Amino acid sequence: MPVKVAVVGTGSMGMNHLRVLRDFPEEQVQLVGIAEAHEPTLKRAISRFHVEGFSDYRQLVEATHPDLVSVVVPTYLHFEVASYVLDRAISVLVEKPMTSTVDEGQALIQLARRRGAKIAVGHIExxxxxxxxxxxxxxxxxxxxxxxxxxxxxxxxxxxxxxxxxxxxxxxxxxxxxxxxxxxxxxxxxxxxxxxxxxxxxxxxxxxxxxxxxxxxxxxxxxxxxxxxxxxxxxxxxxxxxxxxxxxxxxxxxxxxxxxxxxxxxxxxxxxxxxxxxx
The missing domain is CATH 3.30.360.10 (Dihydrodipicolinate Reductase; domain 2)
Structure with missing residues (x-):
């Protein structure tokens, strides 16, 4: 069974995540949806990758039931989005920096452990x-x-x-x-x-x-x-x-x-x- 992946945030780095996800064989990765609050940016991503789009990341998660969510939003939103996803026992790949503060980062780690989910930070270098x-x-x-x-x-x-x-x-x-x-x-x-x-x-x-x-x-x-x-x-x-x-x-x-x-x-x-x- 392929891993079902959703992407939250389709700005510059989010488009890179989508491009790489599309390069995986379909039997390995299934891109199930994207979320982006900025409508023109969302429409651009939908047009390019032909995937279902949502203006609210919560709707994306509830509608697509992903196994993994890529969080590619501005840093100050990392904790909000990642904690919502992890609380539903869904694993997260979050772009660096992990969060705005050390306390927020530690809280995400503890939440992932409690919910039996995984969290990784996208240190691409x-x-x-x-x-x-x-x-x-x-x-x-x-x-x-x-x-x-x-x-x-x-x-x-x-x-x-x-x-x-x-x-x-x-x-x-x-x-x-x-x-x-x-x-x-x-x-x-x-x-x-x-x-x-x-x-x-x-x-x-x-x-x-x-x-x-x-x-x-x-x-x-x-x-x-x-x-x-x-x-x-x-x-x-x-x-x-x-x-x-x-x-x-x-x-x-x-x-x-x-x-x-x-x-x-x-x-x-x-x-x-x-x-x-x-x-």
Whole structure:
């Protein structure tokens, strides 16, 4: 029997959910309906995906009896929609950030446990092919001990984001991926934020993270840079992996401890001690 899936929210990210769900074989996934409060957006999704649509997510759930609901609404609505679905013992995939507050997130986890449902957060960067490959190589021990991770996620402000700051909207990607690749939880954080061009929420965050296994992470995220940068470096005993999220490219810079003429190299930029390999 296919898994019956409904989607609440058909904005930019909701359309991505619908596109991916349609790519599954019909014997695996059945898209049973969508809900969207904004009528033109709802009509666009119905026209493109030829699926039953509702203006109210409660009507969608009661009419279609899904096994799983994708919650792809603005962050401030995550708790309201997800709690309604979970309370009916229906599993939820909620876009990141999970909720607006830690207390709301914990409440959803407890509700899912009480009702015997599952809840997952859509941290899509874990499935970026470059991240998948780095994880495979780290598990195989190819980099040795990982001691430093550095994430840069920069770019201009997306006007559609109005209910959270850059930390919840963007930095959550990198915090999740760094925890995943370091295979350790974060035990200590020092961070600075600024509001440069926005009145309510921060648009810049810089952080230094200490992981419980001793690794150190650096976080550089903003909505102030005119061009997009999406990079993560992972440094270990044998060298460094460099991930470009946008192009899904992965590079390996190998350590080389042979004697080097540093006086000459000081005049150059972008020089690697060892070989560089595009993976």
């Amino acid at each position: 874990r499935f970026n092919p470059a991240v998948v490959e780095v994880k495979r190589r780290l598990v195989a021990g190819e980099l040795g001990e990982v001691f430093h991770l550095h994430a840069r996620r920069l770019g201009p402000f997306p006007p559609r984001i109005r209910d959270v700051g850059v930390t919840l909207d963007l930095a959550t990607h990198d915090l999740d991926v760094m925890r995943y690749l370091a295979d350790a939880e974060i035990e200590r954080v020092y961070a600075e934020t600024q509001r440069r061009i926005h009145n309510k929420y921060e648009d810049l965050v810089l952080g230094i993270l200490r992981f419980c296994n001793g690794a150190i992470g650096m976080l550089d995220v903003n909505w102030l840079t005119p061009t997009k940068v999406r990079e993560l470096s992972v440094t270990g005993d044998r060298g460094m992996y460099l991930i470009n999220y946008l192009t899904q490219d992965l590079y390996f810079y190998e350590n080389d401890y042979t004697p080097t003429n540093w006086d000459t190299l000081r005049a150059l930029t972008g020089v690697s001690e060892g070989t560089m390999t595009r993976l």
